[in-house]
Amino acid sequence: MIQLHDVDLKLLRVFGTIVKCGGFSAAQAALNVAQSTISEQMAHLEVRLGVKLCERGRSGFRLTEQGQAIYAATQRLLGAVEDFCVDADMLKREVSGTLNLGVIDTTITDPVCPLKQTTQRFVQRGHEVHLNVYIGTPAELEERVIDGRLHLAVGHFPFRVPGLSYSPLYQESHGFFCGRNHVLFGLQEPKVNLLERIAASRIVARGYLQHRDLQALGVDKAAATVDNVEAQAMLILSGAYAGFLPEHYARQWVATGDLEHLGAGRLRLLSTFEIITRRGIASPLILRAFLDELMQCARALAKDL
Template sequence: MIQLHDVDLKLLRVFATIVKCGGFSAAQAALNAGQSTISEQMNHLETRLGVKLCQRGRSGFRLTEQGVAIHEATQRLLSAVETFCMDADVLKQRISGKLNLGIIDSTITDRDSPLPRATQRFVSRGHDVHLSVYVGTPAELEERVLDNRLHLAIGHFPVRIPGIHYSPLYHEALGLYCGHHHPLFETELEGAELGKAIGASRIVVRGYMQQYDLDVLGVSKAAATVDNIEALAILIISGAYLGLLPMHVAQQWVRTDEMRRLPITNSQLESPFDVITRRGAMPPILHAFLEDLTQCSGSTGKA
């Protein structure tokens, strides 16, 4: 059995950084080291572990099969070390360490989001905390919360996964939009006639909210599917598709007449945001941030 020492942890962190950056050259700035030093460290790590971790050369950088397995184990190990450090801080009665937060894309313009206010409140308390923010799809966020790469994440999560705690946070207002070149951009249709025209149009939906989008619009299938809001906006602006878009995101294109919100009457045009955490013991750093997040959202609901 391999015995790990401090130097091994350092080398594993170097390895994790190389993989994250996509190669030796790309990792030089992040590691503040030259390529020869990084290569020497990797050779040392491979010798210590007794396996070849990666292929590097003119063909580019790629992990070997053993390298993939070691990288996954490294992620788990470094996460466990980080969790231990945070738990140890309880004995010192202070909050410090690293807080890994995940969010979905295109929330920066949403004034209803409590995240900016909660972050300001949390940081102003003087905690010795390094905040790391990851932007991803709902599925990616759930996966990263489950394997401890993220302490919490905020987004749309219509399907509940075992092992994750879901708590309602706030709602995002939606509208149905078309681009300037879409046939309905100049329409005066309303009610049933507009609904019929929508049903005859190409619809783009959010993959993670597909059934919700279809049900709201009263259509049975989508002509396009996306996993982020930027892609959704691109297809709507093209004039080829109709789609539900957060109103705070669409406003910039409505002002320039590149988009128009269609007058459909539906009081349920909103997407719920949840905050998710892994079930189990909660480190103090996470507990403190969630308290500030709850205070800034005014939400106390649990799921």
């Protein structure tokens, strides 16, 4: 069995940075060392572990099968070390350490999203916290919370993953939009005819909300599928597609006349945003403090609506 020492943890952190950056050259800036030093460190780590971790050359940087397994184990190990440091801080009854937060994209323009207020209040309380924020799809966020890379994540999660706890936070309103160059833009027709015209149009939907969106429109199949709101907005703004967007995010283009909100009363959907955390894991003090602040801000915003 391999006995890990401080130098091994340092080398594993170097290895993790190399993988995240996509190669030795790209990791130089992040590690602030020369490429020759990185090569020496990786060679030392491979000797310590007894396996070849990566291939590099004209074809680019690539992890070996053993390297992929070691990288996954490294993520778990470093996450456990970080949790230990946070738990040790908890014994001092001080909120300090690193908090890893995940969020889905384009929440920044939502006035009912409590994350901005929570972050401000959390920092103003004098907590010595380093905040890491990761933007990803619901599936990516769930995966990262499960394996410990994220302490918590906020988003809408249509499916339930074993091992995660889901707590409702707030609701996001979605409307159906088309761009200025779309055939439905400025169309004045009765509601029934509008729905028929929509059903005959090219619809774009996010993969994880596709079933909900198509069911609301009475459409069998999407003409385009995306995994984030920005990509969906890009296709709708092109005028070739129509689809649902968060109303707070679309408002900027409605104001300039580049988007039109179709069937505002009939075609409005609500998505419940939830907090996800790992089930059955003792929550460190830093996480509990942030969650308390997050729920307080969410309740305050709900009262103001």
